[in-house]
Amino acid sequence: MKNNIIKKAGLYIRTSTDNQQDSIQLQRQELRNYCQSKGWVVHEDYVDFGFSGKNTERPAFQNMMRDAKEGKFDILLVTKIDRFARSIIDCLVNVEKLESYSVSFAATGQPIDTSSAMGKLTLQIMASFAEFERSIINERMTAGRKAAEKRGVVCHRPRKDIPKKKLEELVGKGLSANACGKFFEVTTSTITHRLVEYGYVYENGKWVEK
Template identity: 40%
Template sequence: MGHLYGYARVSSTDQSLDVQHAALTLAGCSIIRSEKKSGTTTEGRPELQTLIDFAHQGDTIVVTRIDRLARSIADLAGIVQVLEAKGVALKATEQPIDTSSAAGRAFLQMLGVFAEFETAIRRERQMEGIAKAKEAGVYKGRPPSIDAAKVLELKADGLGPSAIAKQLSIGRASVYRVLQSDVGQTVE
C-alpha cells in the first residue's frame, strides 16, 4: 500500500491553513504540503508541483475539497491525468472523491464543473461591481505605471521605441501602446 500525502491551499496570506492541516492529519497523511496561492491556475504553485512530482505509483494525494486543488475543469483534468498516468489516486476528505473508483472519478468531474462555474460567477459579480463603481466615479482603476508624457517627450526628442523602452525600463510594447493611443501620433 502506498503513502497518503496531503495538499492544503488558501487563496490569501491572511487565511489560515490550520483546519485543512488538521483534517489531512486525521485522514492519515504522512506529509502535508501547503501554500497560500490562488487556485485559479496551477502556475506558480510550487508545493503542488512538488507533491505531484514526488508521489509514486500506489500513493494517494488527499485534499479536503477539490477546489483546494483546482478552480478550472481544465486544470483539474490536467492534474488528474498526470496523477493517473503515474498510478497515483486522488481523494477528498469532505467530498466522495476517490479516483481509484469509477464513481469517484465521475463525481470529481461534476465537482470540477461546479468549481469552474463558481469562479466564473464570482468574476462576473466582480466585473459588475467594478462597472457600478466606475459609473459612480468611485473606482478609477490603478494608477498608470508608465509616464506617457515622458514617452511622448522622448519620442519628440527623436528616440525610437526601443531606445525609449530601454531608457524608461519598460517594455517596448508599452511604448507602442502609449504612442498609438496619443491622438495624431504615429509610430515609426
C-alpha cells in the same frame, strides 16, 4: 495497489494567506486522521501558505507533482478540491497527470476518490458546478465594473511599487506576508506573488530565498 501493500499518501494543504495557521493545522489533522483510519502512511505534507488556487504556480504544488511523477506516494489527499485547484481545467488536467503517474486523488471532505468510477464522475460534476459558480460571479463583477467605468469611476489600480530591498528587509526580520502587506498597504496575495517573483519560497513557516 496490491492488497498486502500499505498505501503512501501525499497530503496537499493550502491557504490563501500565510497567517491562517489554524486552517493549516485543521487541514493537516483531518488528512492525517483519514490516513490513520485507512491504515495508510503519510509520505509528506505539501503546504502552500499565501497562495491562491487560481493557478498551479505554487511551490509546494509543483514539488508535490514532481514527487508524484517519481512515484513517491500512491494517493494524493486534500480536504476539498478547491484546495487543489479553483479552475475546472487545472483540476481535471492535474488529476489526469496524477493518474498517468498511477497516483489516485481523493478529497476527504467530499465524496471524491478517483480510484472508483463514481468518484471520478463526482469530481467532474462538482468541479463543473464550482467553475460555473465562479463564472457567474466574475460576469457580475465585470458588468459592475463596466457600469462604474461608464460613470467615470476608475476601477483598476496601477501595479504597486514595492521596493525589493525593503521587502527583503522586512521578511528577513521574520514578518509574514500579511504583515508586509499591511506595511505597504497592499493585499497579502500581492506580497506573496512579489516574493515569488523575487525568488523566495515559503518553507518551515517563513519566507526564504531560493
